[in-house]
Amino acid sequence: xxxxxxxxxxxxxxxxxxxxxxxxxxxxxxxxxxxxxxxxxxxxxxxxxxxxxxxxxxxxxxxxxxxxxxxxxxxxxxxxxxxxxxxxxxxxxxxxxxxxxxxxxxxxxxxxxxxxxxxxxxxxxxxxxxxxxxxxxxxxxxxxxxxxxxxxxxxxxxxxxxxxxxxxxxxxxxxxxxxxxxxxxxxxxxxxxxxxxxxxxxxxxxxxxxxxxxxxxxxxxxxxxxxxxxxxxxxxxxxxxxxxxxxxxxxxxxxxxxxxxxxxxxxxxxxxxxxxxxxxxxxxxxxxxxxxxxxxxxxxxxxxxxxxxxxxx
Amino acid sequence: xxxxxxxxxxxxxxxxxxxxxxxxxxxxxxxxxxxxxxxxxxxxxxxxxxxxxxxxxxxxxxxxxxxxxxxxxxxxxxxxxxxxxxxxxxxxxxxxxxxxxxxxxxxxxxxxxxxxxxxxxxxxxxxxxxxxxxxxxxxxxxxxxxxxxxxxxxxxxxxxxxxxxxxxxxxxxxxxxxxxxxxxxxxxxxxxxxxxxxxxxxxxxxxxxxxxxxxxxxxxxxxxxxxxxxxxxxxxxxxxxxxxxxxxxxxxxxxxxxxxxxxxxxxxxxxxxxxxxxxxxxxxxxxxxxxxxxxxxxxxxxxxxxxxxxxxx
Numbered sequence: 001x002x003x004x005x006x007x008x009x010x011x012x013x014x015x016x017x018x019x020x021x022x023x024x025x026x027x028x029x030x031x032x033x034x035x036x037x038x039x040x041x042x043x044x045x046x047x048x049x050x051x052x053x054x055x056x057x058x059x060x061x062x063x064x065x066x067x068x069x070x071x072x073x074x075x076x077x078x079x080x081x082x083x084x085x086x087x088x089x090x091x092x093x094x095x096x097x098x099x100x101x102x103x104x105x106x107x108x109x110x111x112x113x114x115x116x117x118x119x120x121x122x123x124x125x126x127x128x129x130x131x132x133x134x135x136x137x138x139x140x141x142x143x144x145x146x147x148x149x150x151x152x153x154x155x156x157x158x159x160x161x162x163x164x165x166x167x168x169x170x171x172x173x174x175x176x177x178x179x180x181x182x183x184x185x186x187x188x189x190x191x192x193x194x195x196x197x198x199x200x201x202x203x204x205x206x207x208x209x210x211x212x213x214x215x216x217x218x219x220x221x222x223x224x225x226x227x228x229x230x231x232x233x234x235x236x237x238x239x240x241x242x243x244x245x246x247x248x249x250x251x252x253x254x255x256x257x258x259x260x261x262x263x264x265x266x267x268x269x270x271x272x273x274x275x276x277x278x279x280x281x282x283x284x285x286x287x288x289x290x291x292x293x294x295x296x297x298x299x300x301x302x303x304x305x306x307x308x309x310x311x312x313x
Numbered sequence: 314x315x316x317x318x319x320x321x322x323x324x325x326x327x328x329x330x331x332x333x334x335x336x337x338x339x340x341x342x343x344x345x346x347x348x349x350x351x352x353x354x355x356x357x358x359x360x361x362x363x364x365x366x367x368x369x370x371x372x373x374x375x376x377x378x379x380x381x382x383x384x385x386x387x388x389x390x391x392x393x394x395x396x397x398x399x400x401x402x403x404x405x406x407x408x409x410x411x412x413x414x415x416x417x418x419x420x421x422x423x424x425x426x427x428x429x430x431x432x433x434x435x436x437x438x439x440x441x442x443x444x445x446x447x448x449x450x451x452x453x454x455x456x457x458x459x460x461x462x463x464x465x466x467x468x469x470x471x472x473x474x475x476x477x478x479x480x481x482x483x484x485x486x487x488x489x490x491x492x493x494x495x496x497x498x499x500x501x502x503x504x505x506x507x508x509x510x511x512x513x514x515x516x517x518x519x520x521x522x523x524x525x526x527x528x529x530x531x532x533x534x535x536x537x538x539x540x541x542x543x544x545x546x547x548x549x550x551x552x553x554x555x556x557x558x559x560x561x562x563x564x565x566x567x568x569x570x571x572x573x574x575x576x577x578x579x580x581x582x583x584x585x586x587x588x589x590x591x592x593x594x595x596x597x598x599x600x601x602x603x604x605x606x607x608x609x610x611x612x613x614x615x616x617x618x619x620x621x622x623x624x625x626x
Contacts, residue, residue, distance in 0.1 A: 039618065087495060182400060184518075185536045205497075206519045209533075216610050218533040220522075223498045244618070257613040288617040295615040297529050300570040302608040304601040305352065305557070 001140070002066075003246040005032045006045040006107050006132050007122020007235075008079055009052070009070065012275060013096075015084040016229050024275040025056050027079065028122040028145070031232030034279045035239025035266035036120075037063035038287060040246035043113055045069040045132070049077040049101045059280055069113045076101035089227045089271075090204050107132050114138065118246040120238060121165065123147050126157040133164055141251060143167035143242055144196070145234070151177050159194060166251070168196035169238050172203050184209070185216075198256070200241065200263075202234050210260055214253040219260050220297065222268030222290065229274045233267045236279060240266030265290045314453070315379075316559040318345045319358040319420050319445050320435020320548075321392055322365070322383065325588060326409075328397040331541050337588040338369050340392065341435040341458070344545030347592045348552025348579035349433075350376035351600060353559035356426055358382040358445070362390035362414045372593055382426045389414035402540045402584075403517050420445050427451065431559040433551060434478065436460050439470040446477055454564055456480035456555055457509070458547070464490045472507060479564070481509035482551050485516050497522070498529075511569070513554065513576075515547050523573055527566040532573050533610065535581035535603065542587045546580045549592060553579030571604075578603045 012026030033042045043066040048056075052072065060067050079102035082095040107128060115138035121129040123145045133142055144165040150158050151174060158178075162168055168191065172184060179187035188199050188211040199211040207220040241263030248255045265287055272278045325339030346355045356379040361369075365385065373380050392415035395408040420441060428451035434442040436458045446455055457478040463471050464487060471491075475481055481504065485497060492500035501512050501524040512524040520533040554576030561568045578600055585591045 038620075183538055185538045203519075206516075207531075216536050217613075218520075218536075218610055219613075220531040220533075223529050225496055225498045247618075254614055258616065261613060262618065284618065284620045291617060292615060295613070297531055298611050298613075300530075300574060300608070300611075301567055302605060303571060304604060305560075305575065305597065307351075307597045 001117045001246050001249050002041040002043060003036055003118040003120065003242055004043045004045060004113055004116035004136070005029050005036070005120040005122055005239075005242075006129070007032060007120075007124060007145075008102060009044070009046040009048050010079040010081055010102070011051070012231060013080070013082040014229055014231055014274065016089065017085070017087050018226065018228050019274070021274045024277075025059055026081065026231060026275055028232075028235045030059075030276060031235035031270065031279075032120060032122060032239040032242075033060070033065045034063055034276055035236040035270070036243030036246070037065050037239075038266070038282065038284065039240070039243030039262070040118070042066065042243070043069060043116060045107050045109060045113060047071045047073060047101050047105045050074045052078045059276060062280070069108070069110050071108060073101045078102075083231070085230060089230050092231070109135055117141070117249075118242060119143070120242050121145070121161075122235070122238075123150075126150050126154050126161040130157070130161040130164070133161070140249075141166050141245065143169055143238070145169050145238060146174065148174060148177055162191075163195040165196050167198040167200060169200040169202065169234075169241070171234065172201050175199075175201050198251070200260070202237055204233075208237065208260055208264060210256065212253065212256065217257050217260065219264055219294065222264060222294070223297070224268060224271065227271045230271050231275065233271050236270035237263040237267040240264075261291055261294045262287070264294065314430045314559050314562050315354040315356060316349055316431040316433065316555055317356045317358060317382075317426055317429035317449070318342050318349070318433040318435055318552075318555075319442070320345060320433075320437060320458075321415060322357070322359040322361050323392040323394055323415070324364075325544060326393070326395040327542055327544055327587065329402065329542050330398070330400050331539070332587070334587045337590075338372055339394065339544060339588055341545075341548045343372075343589060344548035344583065344592070345433060345435060345552040345555075346373070346378045347376055347589055348549040348583070349556030349559070350378050350552075351579070351595065351597065352553070352556030352575070353431070355379065355556070356382060356429060358420050358422060358426060360384045360386060360414050360418045363387045365391045372589060375593070382421070382423055384421060386414045391415075396544070398543060402543050405544065422448055430454070430562075431555060432456070433555050434458070434474075435548070435551075436463075439463050439467050439474040443470070443474040443477070446474070454479050454558065456482055456551070458482050458551060459487065461487060461490055475504075476508040478509050480511040480513060482513040482515065482547075482554070484547065485514050488512075488514050511564070513573070515550055517546075521550065521573055521577060523569065525566065525569065530570050530573065532577055532607065535577060535607070536610070537581060537584065540584045543584050544588065546584050549583035550576040550580040553577075574604055574607045575600070577607065
């Protein structure tokens with residue numbers, strides 16, 4: 001089944017200890033849709049300016065991502081973000097943000113877009129997320145991301161918005177900030193009571209955790225000796241995760257657990273090179289090989305300990 | 314097979330956000346041996362003073378822990394530690410340390426102790442760890458713990474000592490400090506090149522990681538909504554881990570993976586109450602039930618993604 005994402009499409013300038021790029025394709029909806037495109041047909045809703053050229057459009061086209069709802073404003077420029085990372089690659093330092101056409105972004109959904117069954121409300125202003133959500137009549141499953149900024153300045157709107165989503169996908173700091181509770185397990189309970197029955201918590205180098213009716217599930221991050229550029233890791237995770245669910249047309253416990261792994265797989269590839277470079281040329285063989293590596297690094301046999309064995313020694 | 318531990322036996326005074334205890338049984342060898350005693354016969358090597366009474370000895374006796382090598386110095390007092398924890402229960406604040414009889418501790422091993430096949434060199438001065446290790450003629454597998462203090466002030470001795478151990482069990486900060494490398498996976502490679510073929514990294518609320526010839530394995534921490542007293546969690550982990558290996562008389566990949574889980578199980582019980590209170594009255598049924606919970610929260614089916622399934626949608 002097809003999957004819709006609304007979010008930012010941007011140009012990024014990124015500096016890391018391993019190198020830099022002055023202007024490359026970025027944005028949450030970009031990273032999300034590239035990762036998701038390996039699993040399901042994806043439609044991207046966003047806005048770009050006249051500087052968004054054929055080279056960028058080709059990255060979407062090569063992965064068969066539907067860009068009919070990617071609005072183009074000839075009088076403006078594309079959202080631009082400049083950031084840097086220190087050796088501890090966990091924290092992005094924003095050096096410059098030029099919202100440009102994104103400042104007045106009002107998602108406009110085509111009638112076909114409104115019939116999409118799987119929906120990802122990427123990190124945009126919560127009022128807009130809610131409008132998009134309400135306008136989609138064909139939805140079966142809706143997931144949402146957000147960020148510390150909206151928890152700070154649009155808290156009430158965000159709380160209103162998450163009442164009507166099935167899955168919330170945020171990082172651990174955001175979980176603590178939104179719930180006001182430092183213990184992750186208590187915090188997860190509080191957030192699930194606000195609406196989303198399923199909560200996915202991204203924990204960076206520590207992996208991710210899933211809280212559902214069925215219980216708690218946790219996965220590690222893929223062990224990387226060098227992270228090249230962390231930009232878009234969370235969006236790639238969400239893309240792999242939602243793409244897998246859209247492909248399977250359900251979110252039962254077994255499926256959602258595998259979706260978590262595919263999310264982590266896509267995030268791990270994303271950070272190996274700058275921007276979208278690595279994911280754009282991925283293959284299904286590479287994806288499945290890394291999925292099997294996740295099995296290898298988490299598997300153990302559930303053989304209970306038999307205290308009587310002691311006597312035999 | 315039997316298991317020997319050398320380390321501190323102490324009185325602890327602990328204050329946490331949930332309460333306090335003025336004087337309770339503690340010490341690395343105490344927590345280790347209690348946890349290990351559920352899996353294998355344990356012998357503890359340490360020193361106590363005249364204030365160490367029948368009540369304390371009974372805690373060991375009830376778990377059939379051999380205390381023949383627990384030296385008693387009538388003219389001195391037992392090692393005393395006073396510490397507190399804030400709401401973030403990850404960091405212990407030391408308020409008072411009275412080494413007492415532990416200051417001049419020279420482990421004295423009986424001839425029976427020297428024939429122990431499984432050995433845990435708890436966190437004591439590295440010269441002493443090396444002496445104990447060399448004096449044990451019957452050893453089959455030796456593991457070692459240490460702390461930031463010894464990496465700071467006895468680095469050369471520690472590096473000499475770990476040349477002759479099979480397994481090193483330390484936390485992530487110590488891994489980074491000892492290797493001088495911030496990336497955990499690179500750091501693990503460096504430390505394994507120093508001697509210990511197997512490296513176990515304790516990561517507190519993020520679980521633990523295992524690095525061996527066979528590869529990388531990672532486990533989460535047990536999800537606790539409230540940690541009561543973290544003192545001894547690392548030692549309980551090591552006790553469950555080594556006890557399980559001693560019971561199975563080997564450390565092949567499948568066994569060591571389950572040992573990691575039993576370590577995490579014992580650590581999770583340890584922190585539920587003050588000091589040794591919870592572990593001292595544990596049952597094998599409780600231990601195995603929690604082991605199964607770990608399976609539940611990490612298991613997923615390794616079904617590879619079939620890209621062709623998309624066409625059927």
